[in-house]
C-alpha cells in the first residue's frame with residue numbers, strides 16, 4: 174500500500190471511531206458570518222445615527238434602527254392595536270411634525286399641526302397619490318385571473334382616475350341617494366326592530382357592535398348590489414356571519430402587515446395566509462351575491478332606484494368585469510366597519526350628554542317616515558354627528574404622497590414624501606378647538622373660539638375623498654333620528670377603543686336603549 178493509501182486507509186478506519194478531522198475547517202464560518210453581520214449592523218447604525226443627527230436638526234422623531242427603521246417601537250414600547258395612543262405619545266415626545274422610518278429606510282412624516290395640515294389637505298393634486306396597502310397590492314397582482322388592477326382604493330394615477338370616474342358617479346349623486354332613501358328608511362326600521370328584539374328588560378343590548386356591523390352589511394350591500402340580503406334577520410345566515418368575520422380579519426391583517434414585521438414579503442407567513450383567506454372569502458361571497466343580484470334583475474326588471482348603482486356598474490362597457498367585482502368588494506369592505514364603528518362612537522359619545530339627547534328628541538317631527546328634508550331640519554342631529562366625527566373619527570389620519578415640495582412647520586419636504594395627516598389628533602388639540610377633548614355638539618351651532626372646522630375631515634379631502642360620504646351622512650342622520658325618537662342611550666364607563674387599521678370599539682360593546 175502506498176503511503177497515501179495507508180494514510181487514507183488509516184483515516185477511513187479512524188472515521189469509524191471518532192469524528193473525522195475535516196479536510197476544510199468550516200467551524201469558523203458561523204462565527205465569521207455573525208461577525209460580518211455585526212460589523213454591517215454597527216456600520217449601518219453609525220451611518221443611520223449620523224443621518225439621524227443631520228435629520229434631527231430638520232425633523233425630530235424616534236431613533237431608526239438598521240433593517241427595522243422605527244417599527245421596533247411597535248414590538249415593545251407601543252401596541253399595534255393602540256396605534257392612536259402611540260401617535261398621541263409620539264406627538265407629545267417629538268412635537269406636531271415628526272418622522273418615522275420604514276424597515277426599507279423610507280421616511281413617513283406625521284403631522285398634527287394646524288397650518289401644516291391645512292396646507293397638505295388643500296394641496297390641489299389632480300391624481301392624488303394615497304400610498305396603497307402593500308399586502309393587497311401584492312396579492313391582487315398575483316391573481317390576474319381575478320383582478321385586472323389593484324382596485325379603486327389602492328390604484329394610482331390614470332388607472333385610479335379611470336376607475337373613480339366610471340365607478341363612483343352614481344354613488345356620489347344626490348339624485349341616486351334620494352332614490353335610495355325609501356329603501357334606506359326600511360333598512361333603518363329593520364335595524365331598530367332587530368335592536369328591539371335583542372334588548373333585555375333593562376334596555377341592555379349586548380353585542381351592540383355586532384348588530385351595527387350587520388346593519389352596515391345590509392345597507393352597504395343593499396346599496397351596492399341593489400337588493401336586500403337578510404343580514405338584519407334575527408338569525409343571520411352562516412354566509413352573512415362569514416362575510417362579517419372576513420371583513421374584520423381583512424382589516425386586521427392589513428394593519429399587522431403594515432406595522433408588524435414585514436416577513437410576509439419574503440415567505441407566505443400566517444399573516445399573509447390569513448389575509449389571502451379573508452380576501453378569497455370576501456371575493457367568493459361577493460361573486461355569489463353579484464350572481465344572485467343579476468338573476469334578480471332578469472326576474473323583476475327595472476324594479477327601482479335601489480338597483481341603479483349596481484346596474485350602472487354592471488352595464489358599464491368601459492370597465493373590465495374583474496374591476497367591477499373588485500370595486501364592489503372594495504366598496505363593501507370600505508363601507509361596513511367604518512359606518513358601524515361611527516354609529517357606535519356616536520351613540521357612546523351621546524350617552525355622556527343626556528341633555529343633548531333631549532334636545533334632539535324635541536326637534537324631531539313625529540311622523541315615522543322621514544324625508545331628507547325632515548332630517549336636514551334637525552340641526553341638533555347634524556351637530557351631534559359632526560361632533561362625533563371631530564372627536565372620534567374612525568379614520569384618524571389620511572395618507573398622502575406629496576405631489577410637489579412643501580414646507581411644513583418650517584421643514585422642507587421634497588415631492589414624493591409619504592405624509593400621514595393626523596386630522597383626528599389635531600382636532601383634539603386645545604389650540605384648535607374650545608374644550609377640544611369634550612363632546613360639545615353646541616360648537617357647531619354657536620362657535621366658540623378657537624374653532625378650526627377645516628381640520629374635521631372624517632371622509633378625507635380632495636379628489637380621493639370617500640365616495641360613500643353622502644350615503645353615510647344620510648344613513649347616520651336617519652338612524653340617529655329614529656333611535657332618539659324611541660329611546661335614550663346609556664353607557665357605563667369608558668369605551669375601550671382599538672386600532673384595527675381603523676379605530677374600532679373593542680368587541681363586545683353593551684349599551685342600554687331605555688324608553689323615554
Ligand code: HEM
Nearest residue numbers: 504507508511512515568631632633634637638639641645
Ligand atoms: C362612516 C363611514 C365612512 C367613513 C368614515 C369613511 C372614510 C373614508 C376615508 C377617510 C377615506 C380616504 C379618503 C382620502 O384619502 O382622502 C375613504 C375612502 C374610500 N371610501 Fe369611505 N368611509 C366611510 C364609508 C364608506 C362607504 C359606505 C363606502 C362605499 C359605499 C366607502 C367607500 C370608499 C372608497 C371606495 C374609498 C376610496 C376612494 C378613492 O381612493 O378614490 N366608504 N373613506
